[in-house]
Amino acid sequence: MRLEPREQSSMVLKAMVPLGSAAAALLVCSVLIVWADASPVEAFFLFIKGSVGTRFALSETLARTIPLIFTGLAAAIAFKAKLWNIGAEGQLYGGACIATWLGTGMIDLPGWLMLPLLFSTGALVGGLLLLGPTLLKTWLKVDEVVTTLLLNFIIILLVNYLVFGPWKDPMAMGWPQAKGVVDAAVLPTILAKTRLHMGIFWALASALLLWAFMRFTTWGYQIRAVGFNPVASRFVGISVNSVVIRTALISGGLAGCAGVSELCGLKGYLTLDLSPGFGYSGIVVAMLAALHPLGVVVSAFFVAMLSIGADSMSRSLNISNFIADVATAVSLLAVLVSMLLARYKIRWR
Amino acid sequence: MQDSTPFLQLLGISKKFGSVTALSKVSLSLHQGEILALLGENGAGKTTLMNILFGHYVADSGSITLNGKELPSGSPRHALKAGLGMVHQHFTLADNMSVFDNITLGTEPLFAFRRKKSEAIRKIKDLINAYELDVDHRSLVKHLSVGQRQRVEILKALYRDTRILILDEPTAVLTPQESEHLFATLRLLVDKGLAIIFITHKLKEVIGVSDRCLVLRHGVVTYEHRTSETDMDTLAREMVGGEVPKVEVLPGAPGETVLSLHMVSACDRHGFSLLHEASLHLRSGEILGIAGVSGNGQGHLADLISGLLSPSSGSFxxxxxxxxxxxxxxMVRRxxxxxxxxxxxxxxxxxxxxQENxxxxxxxxKEVSRYGLLKASFMKKNSEEITSRYDVRCGGEELPVRMMSGGNMQKLILGRVLSEKPSVIMANQPTWGLDVGAATFVHSQLISASRSGAGVIIISEDLDELFKVADVIQVMYQGSLSAPIQPSATNAREMGLAMSGHLDVFTMVSPEEACHAA
Structure with missing residues (x-):
């Protein structure tokens, strides 16, 4: 078997990519569901109902979309510059930490000042956390995949120390969690009796801004140029290192915002389950969106739907909720494979 | 001919890529003891044909017969086993290994207790003696000259008992003397019964070395003839498919010096010398050609003038x-x-x-971006102007430029550069890989830029090109430049000597004299 490049990918073929991959993912997941002794048809129905079928389900899915947009954008812009930031998870917790430090009584500000302050400091910390690995990359050619990935564990262990130690809330009946943020630091919910909060607007605005930034500004132009072709960029006098460093600050900053928004909008206090791997899912989101900032919004919603829907389904059917993780992974693989098949054709021999 | 039944026969080979026809009913026959020149412009289908012959592609129709037996299509292993060997334009040698290792690499069984080294050495020595391929099997490839490396490639093919040797643009990297040496080797090879396919676009070589020639144009064989009964003009016309466009070289009127290097040296980070006391004077209205075998520092000279490399000594x-x-x-600003x-x-x-490119x-x-925002209106207008003025054909302004042909890419770069009205133009291999039409366009644009006052440097490995367009030529060898010489005052033999290191052949004429002769 070998792959031959197609001369041109027709529109029909391109349209088949999402449909074909959805069908393939569905098929593979059905096998697992049947294996778990449940009916795939019922499972699929429960999945839809549990993710978008009711007002509450939809609000949950949207709430889950918010951090995924932030981490998805963080991965998208970094990958666009060929900076492989795998550390969004750590940067997210970094942002949440600084917001906890400032937002739990350290300072007293009105809400309209408090939230911008928390978001910008969170972004700053996230950016700085990525700056280290990036400088090691540009100065010493240290592989950033390794450094950013390992930094995640360092930061999460630091959060562990904080919530079990100095920041532990004495009122939490022994649970490892920090004190709750002050009222001014809370992102209000926008739908009564749900957890959907104002963070959604912050996330959507970020996506829109990032899209405009990449498309209309010279900085965005430089980032794309460097990512596509660093040799040509150097030839025309773009400083590749400074562009990569700038990109790192933006990428880390967006991941930091995810932490602030989860802390102030959803949880209210810092715990170790603030993020069930949003940093890593962000990579999936960005890849599904082909690194397009507006596409990230759509794919973040899709990934959120998968996890909320599959969670709800597995609870109703009493099957393992790892099906949700498998479904996410399978859909990503399916999309990547179909994107490949749209560009190449298989030749058997 | 030597033998009535051809040794290799391709019959009615057709290949389509999507809607593009790459080859249409191409037939070719090759006899033992003969050199066949395969001619054609870029994109004529030469490479596709060879890829089909080697089994990298599968033809849509047609058959390949080798020594009376049909060759299974799409199987590189069978092609190699049947005795097909290829010397690529860009060598496929491991620099840090010896000649011996490079030749035997991949021919030994994976699980053998002992390498039968002495036997292999004997075989290689026999080949070296039989075909006068002067090279030491113990030396490391990185210490060999380009001509010697090519001999190693040929040895590699012969060691695998090749009976049909295919050479892809073999003279592109050689000096005229080295080319002569190669041709002698090829004659020797066919005298001993090999068959050779020689892919080239240089007509002089076709006439000089081949027995028969075959011209491909747009995937069709348009001409096939015995070389002794044809001439260069016919071949050129057949290749281009009409009259060959001529570049009109207007007489130049050199003015002020716009760029000068005086004893410039440059090193890389590890202190390795890239340029060594290179001097040149470029005047406005003048085209200075830099000749030399590839890899003699031409790229570093281009980098220096492009602002990518700083001199470590000398004045610029x-x-x-x-x-x-x-x-x-x-540099662009200046x-x-x-x-x-x-x-x-x-x-x-x-x-x-x-637009973005x-x-x-x-x-x-300022006219392109303000406050960090790109001006879309300027980008649109700019690209409309340049694409129409420089005849750039792109499938659409929104398509990525990698979809464009090499000629259109070069026109795009040319348009980007010339629309800024530069006073110095540094063109490194500006027509490499272009078809005659596009190359002529590039030449005429560079000439007209120089005649309207720019100083132009053209770096090229193609001597014919420099003789055609340059007012003055300097030869580059291992980072040094020879004195300037006018094309009319020298010949290919002298150039070849200079290119192989005798940079002083021109200093009979003092640099001052040559500079002001025009």
Missing amino acids: ELLGEEVVRLGPVD GVGRIPEDRTGTGLIGDMNV LILENYWK
Whole structure:
């Protein structure tokens, strides 16, 4: 078997990519569901109902979309510059930490000042956390995949120390969690009796801004140029290192915002389950969106739907909720494979 | 002919890529003891045909018969086993290994207790003696000259008992003397019964070395003839499919010196010498050709003038001002137009569209962007102007430029550079890999730029090109430059000597004299 490049990918073929991959993912997941002794048809129905079928389900899915947009954008812009930031998870917790430090009584500000302050400091910390690995990359050619990935564990262990130690809330009946943020630091919910909060607007605005930034500004132009072709960029006098460093600050900053928004909008206090791997899912989101900032919004919603829907389904059917993780992974693989098949054709021999 | 039944026969080979016909009913026959020249412009289908012969592609129709037996299509292993061997234009040798290791690499069984080294050495020595392929099997490839490396490639093929040797543009990297040596080797090979396919676009060589020639144009065999009964003009017409466009070289009127290097040396980070006391004077209205075998520092000279490399000693003056540590942006700002060697790798960003590629060198200028925002209206107008003025054909301004042909890419770069009205133009291999039409266009644009006052440097490995367009030529060898010489005052033999290291052949004429002779 070998792959031959197609001369041109027709529109029909391109349209088949999402449909074909959805069908393939569905098929593979059905096998697992049947294996778990449940009916795939019922499972699929429960999945839809549990993710978008009711007002509450939809609000949950949207709430889950918010951090995924932030981490998805963080991965998208970094990958666009060929900076492989795998550390969004750590940067997210970094942002949440600084917001906890400032937002739990350290300072007293009105809400309209408090939230911008928390978001910008969170972004700053996230950016700085990525700056280290990036400088090691540009100065010493240290592989950033390794450094950013390992930094995640360092930061999460630091959060562990904080919530079990100095920041532990004495009122939490022994649970490892920090004190709750002050009222001014809370992102209000926008739908009564749900957890959907104002963070959604912050996330959507970020996506829109990032899209405009990449498309209309010279900085965005430089980032794309460097990512596509660093040799040509150097030839025309773009400083590749400074562009990569700038990109790192933006990428880390967006991941930091995810932490602030989860802390102030959803949880209210810092715990170790603030993020069930949003940093890593962000990579999936960005890849599904082909690194397009507006596409990230759509794919973040899709990934959120998968996890909320599959969670709800597995609870109703009493099957393992790892099906949700498998479904996410399978859909990503399916999309990547179909994107490949749209560009190449298989030749058997 | 030597033998009535051909040794290799391709019959009615057709191949389509999508809607594009790459080859249409191509037939070719090759006898033992004969050299067949395969001629054609870029994109004529030469490479596709060879890929089909080697089984890398499967033809849509047609058959390949070798020594009376049909060759299974799409199987490189069978092709190699049947005795097909190829010497690629870009060598496929491991620099840090010896000649012996390079030749035997891949021919030994994976699980053998002992390498039968002495036997292999004997075989290689026999081949070296039989075909006068003068090279020491113990030396490391990185210490060999380009001509010697090519001999190693040929040895590699012969060691595998090749009976049909295919050479792809073998003289592109050789000096005229080395080419002569290669031709002698080829004659010797066919005298001993090999058959050779010689792919080239240089007509002089076709006449000089081949027995028969075959011209491909747009995937069709348009001409096939015995070489002794044809001539270069006919071949040129057949290749281009009409009259060959002629470049009109207007007489130049050199003016002020716009760029001068005086004893410039440069090193890389590890102290390895890249340029060694190179001197040149470029005047406005003049085309200076830099000749030399590839890899003799031409790229570093281009980098120096493009602002990518700083001199470690010597003086570098641009428009009468000393250049100290200037980057690419400063060079562009001071009026240096840069046409890099590698169009897709350095000159353009393949995944960006025409508009975006056209502002690569000036996106920071006031008319292109303000407050960090790109001006879409300027980009659109700019790309419309340049694409129409320089006849750039792109499938659409929104398509990534990697979809464009090499000729159109070069026109795009040319348009980007010339529309800035540079006073110095640094063109590194500007017509490499272009068809005659596009090459003529590039030449005429560079000539007209120089005649309207720019100083133009053309770096080329193709001597014919430099003799055609340059007012003055300097030869580069291991980072040094010879004295300038006018093309009319020298010949290919002298150039070849200079290119192989005798840079002093021109100093009979003093540099001052040559400079002011025109």
